[in-house]
Amino acid sequence: MKIPGVPPPDLPDLVRADDRISFLYLERCVIHRDSNAITATDAEGTRHIPAATLGVLLLGPGTRITHQAMMLLADNGSTAVWVGEQGVRYYAHGRSLARSSRLLVAQAEAVTHRDRRLAVARAMYDMRFPDEDTTALTMQQLRGREGARVRRSYRQHAQRTGVTWNNRDYDPANFANSDPINQALSAAHVCLYGMVHAVIVALGASPGLGFIHTGHERSFVYDIADLYKAEITIPVAFDTAATDSTNIPGDTRRAVRDRVHDAKLLTRCVIDIRRLLLSGTDDTDDNRDIVNLWDDTTGEVASGTNYEEWPEE
Incomplete structure (x- = not known):
């Protein structure tokens, strides 16, 4: 028919x-x-x-x-x-762009293997410190180094824009209760999370399998978004808070939208995710229709084969 x-x-x-x-x-x-x-x-x-x-x-x-x-x-x-507008919110998605589960399998294997998970987590921190040798630092030391970097970024942008900065203080349940700069930071970060979430699901990776963050359905989203905050959302938030804006959330979202577009962040995000999960290997052949069978000794065997005649061990 x-x-x-x-x-x-x-x-x-x-x-x-x-x-x-x-x-x-x-x-x-x-x-x-x-x-x-x-x-x-x-x-x-x-x-x-x-x-x-x-x-x-x-x-x-x-x-x-x-x-x-x-x-x-x-x-x-x-x-x-x-x-959302210009991709700064994630709501839902259709099927993954990839036919292959290669990226998802690589993510799952890495996050469940201590040494591989540590390697990916360290690579994420290394991306924040491209000019420093962090090979001898423990995860605890890397977290401390990252915390100091973020605090330094807050102080530098406060001095640049003249915005009064005390500390990162906000109530997720009461957005309006924060001062303008904390409102702007919250709005900017949410936009970044939405963009990163859209890229992750489009590639076929899992937003919940994080390497630094864990236990949340968006753990991997937070991992990847943290790579770009110092470059994208923190300066945008301080720039917006320094204006006479009467609509901090809306103005921040539009500013993040423009900065994401100018920085070609969608493309960079795709490249960074693949590099982190696939260790720099080529993953351009995601559209292969390959279905194999799992084997407890060889790892994989071909599907579409009748194994009835194979001798039993």
Whole structure:
């Protein structure tokens, strides 16, 4: 029986992940399909985006997407993530961009093996101190070094902007009870968490399997976000608090949005996650449809094989 509609492409016909548009953000439009293209329609007209060249579609405020469009994304190995304005909130996601579980398996293996987990955690700290030799420092010493770095960053930006800084003091249950700079920091960090969360789930990694943070559903999100706070959210928060803003949360979110875009942070985040979990190995072949069977001696054996005739040990 012939299946109605445009047939999905064969796997070899799909565009390599490296050659795709990595993340495409859309807002305030209706998203549909026209043959093998995703269409985005707003007051200015309709734009066509070849689905085979799309990696991750970020659906911002005011978007409506049809069932046919979601089918086309799935057929072409793409994914959709529902986000806030310019990706500064994470709400939900479709399937992972990767067909392979390689990244997720590498993450799970590393986080459950003490030495591998320590190596990833140390690599995360090393990224904060690129000009220092931290090989002889313990995890406790690295945490202390990181705490001093963050406090120093607060003081430097307070001096740069003239914002009065006492300490990081906020109540998650009462946002308005904080002073302007702590409100700005909280708003900025939440935006960063949303962006990082969207990247993690798009790649097929687990947001809950953290290396430094642990025990929370977003532990890995916090791990990765901490790599960029001193560069992105802390300066943005102090810049916003130094203005006469009457809407600290909104102005901070927009400023973080712009800084993330200018710094090309989505692309950097993808590269950093792969480097941390795969130890610099190439992971560009995530779109392979490979299913193996687990074996307790060899690790993996081929699927699609009848093992009935194999001699028993």
